[in-house]
Amino acid sequence: MKKVLAIGIMLLFIGMTISSATEINLEKQSTRTTLDGNILYVGGNGTGNYSKIQDAINDSSDGDTVYVYDDSSPYYENLKVNKSITLKGENRDSTVINGSGSKYIVNISTDDVAISGFTLIGYNYSTIVWAVYSNYTTISDNIFLGNKSYGINIFVSNYCNITDNIIYCDEVGIDFYYCNNNSISNNIITTVYGTGFIFNEVENSKIFKNSILGCFDGIGLVAVRNINISENNITNNHNGIFSFYISNNITVYQNNIEYNKNYGIILVNSYNDKIIQNNLIGNGDNAYFIHLLVLSFLFRNTEWKHKLIPKIEWNGNYWNETGLQSYIIPGTICLAGIIFFVFMRLGINKLPITYVNFDRNPAQEPYDIPMV
Numbered sequence: 001m002k003k004v005l006a007i008g009i010m011l012l013f014i015g016m017t018i019s020s021a022t023e024i025n026l027e028k029q030s031t032r033t034t035l036d037g038n039i040l041y042v043g044g045n046g047t048g049n050y051s052k053i054q055d056a057i058n059d060s061s062d063g064d065t066v067y068v069y070d071d072s073s074p075y076y077e078n079l080k081v082n083k084s085i086t087l088k089g090e091n092r093d094s095t096v097i098n099g100s101g102s103k104y105i106v107n108i109s110t111d112d113v114a115i116s117g118f119t120l121i122g123y124n125y126s127t128i129v130w131a132v133y134s135n136y137t138t139i140s141d142n143i144f145l146g147n148k149s150y151g152i153n154i155f156v157s158n159y160c161n162i163t164d165n166i167i168y169c170d171e172v173g174i175d176f177y178y179c180n181n182n183s184i185s186n187n188i189i190t191t192v193y194g195t196g197f198i199f200n201e202v203e204n205s206k207i208f209k210n211s212i213l214g215c216f217d218g219i220g221l222v223a224v225r226n227i228n229i230s231e232n233n234i235t236n237n238h239n240g241i242f243s244f245y246i247s248n249n250i251t252v253y254q255n256n257i258e259y260n261k262n263y264g265i266i267l268v269n270s271y272n273d274k275i276i277q278n279n280l281i282g283n284g285d286n287a288y289f290i291h292l293l294v295l296s297f298l299f300r301n302t303e304w305k306h307k308l309i310p311k312i313e314w315n316g317n318y319w320n321e322t323g324l325q326s327y328i329i330p331g332t333i334c335l336a337g338i339i340f341f342v343f344m345r346l347g348i349n350k351l352p353i354t355y356v357n358f359d360r361n362p363a364q365e366p367y368d369i370p371m372v
Contacts (some may be wrong), residue, residue, distance in 0.1 A: 086115075128151050161173060170192040173195070220242070273311075291333045314358065
C-alpha cells in the first residue's frame with residue numbers, strides 16, 4: 001500500500017512539472033487561453049507572435065488581452081480599437097508606439113477598453129488617444145510625449161478612469177467633452193501653452209491627486225456640474241483653476257494652488273461652489289470671481305433664474321498670511337460679458353471690484369498636502 005501511494009505521489013509531481021513547463025512555453029506563443037480570455041502576443045521571439053499591434057487587435061475578441069513586448073519597439077502604427085480588450089505594454093518606458101500621419105494615434109470606439117504600459121508619441125497635430133462613445137475606458141500608467149495637440153480626448157463617454165500617466169504636449173493634456181462620472185487621478189501633466197485638464201459639459205466627476213505644472217490654465221471648467229477637485233498640486237501655471245460659463249456645484253478641497261502667474265482660482269459665472277482648506281500661496285492673485293448678469297438672464301429658464309448674486313463658500317483656506325481674522329476675495333458683478341472680454345483683450349486681467357466674498361475662517365498655517 002505504501003509503495004502504491006509513493007508511486008502515485010511521484011506521478012502527481014511529474015504531471016505538475018509537465019503542466020508548469022507547458023504553461024511557460026505557451027506564454028511565448030501568439031495566443032494563450034486564460035479564464036479572462038485569450039492573450040495575443042506582439043513582438044518578442046515567441047513562435048507565431050504578431051509583428052504588428054493592429055493585426056493582434058484585429059484577431060482579438062471581446063475580453064482578450066493584447067500584450068506587447070518592448071524588444072521589438074518602437075512600433076510605428078496608428079491603432080483602431082473597436083473591441084473590448086486590454087492593450088498592455090511590457091514596460092511603459094521602453095514599449096513605444098510612434099504614430100505618424102494620422103489624426104489619432106489610438107482611436108477607441110467601443111466600451112470596456114484598457115490601455116497601459118506604453119510610451120505614446122504623437123505626430124504633429126494628432127490626438128494621441130481619442131475615445132468616442134467609449135464607456136468604462138481605462139488609460140493608466142502611460143507616458144505621452146511630443147504631441148502638438150491633445151494627449152487624451154474623450155467625447156461622450158462615461159465612467160472612464162485616467163490614472164498614473166505622464167503627459168507632455170503642446171495644447172491640452174486631457175479633454176473631456178459631454179462626459180459623466182469620470183475619475184482622473186495621479187497624473188502628471190505639463191503643456192507648452194495650453195490647458196492641463198479641460199472639462200466641458202461634464203457632470204459628477206473627480207480630479208484628485210494630480211500634478212498640473214507649467215500650463216496656461218491648469219484646470220479649465222466649462223458648464224460643469226458636481227465636480228470634485230481635491231489633493232492636486234496646481235503649480236506654476238498662468239491660471240490655476242479657471243471655471244467659466246454657467247458652472248455650478250464645484251468643490252475645490254485640499255489642493256496646493258501655488259505660484260500661478262495670474263490667478264490661483266478664477267470663477268466666472270459659477271455658483272454653489274465650495275472652496276475649502278486649500279493652500280493658496282504665491283499666486284499673482286489668489287482668487288477672483290466675476291458674475292455676468294446678461295448671461296444669467298439668457299439662461300433664465302435654468303437654475304440661473306434667481307442667481308443674480310453668486311453663492312460661493314470660501315472656508316478654511318490658507319492665504320499665505322498668518323494672523324488673519326478673515327480674508328477678502330474680490331469680485332465683479334457686471335452687466336454684460338463684453339466688458340470682461342474687452343478688458344482681457346486689452347491685457348487688463350482685473351475688472352473694477354464691485355462685490356466681495358469672505359473667507360471668515362482662514363487657516364493660520366499651510367496644510368500638509370502631499371505632492372504627487
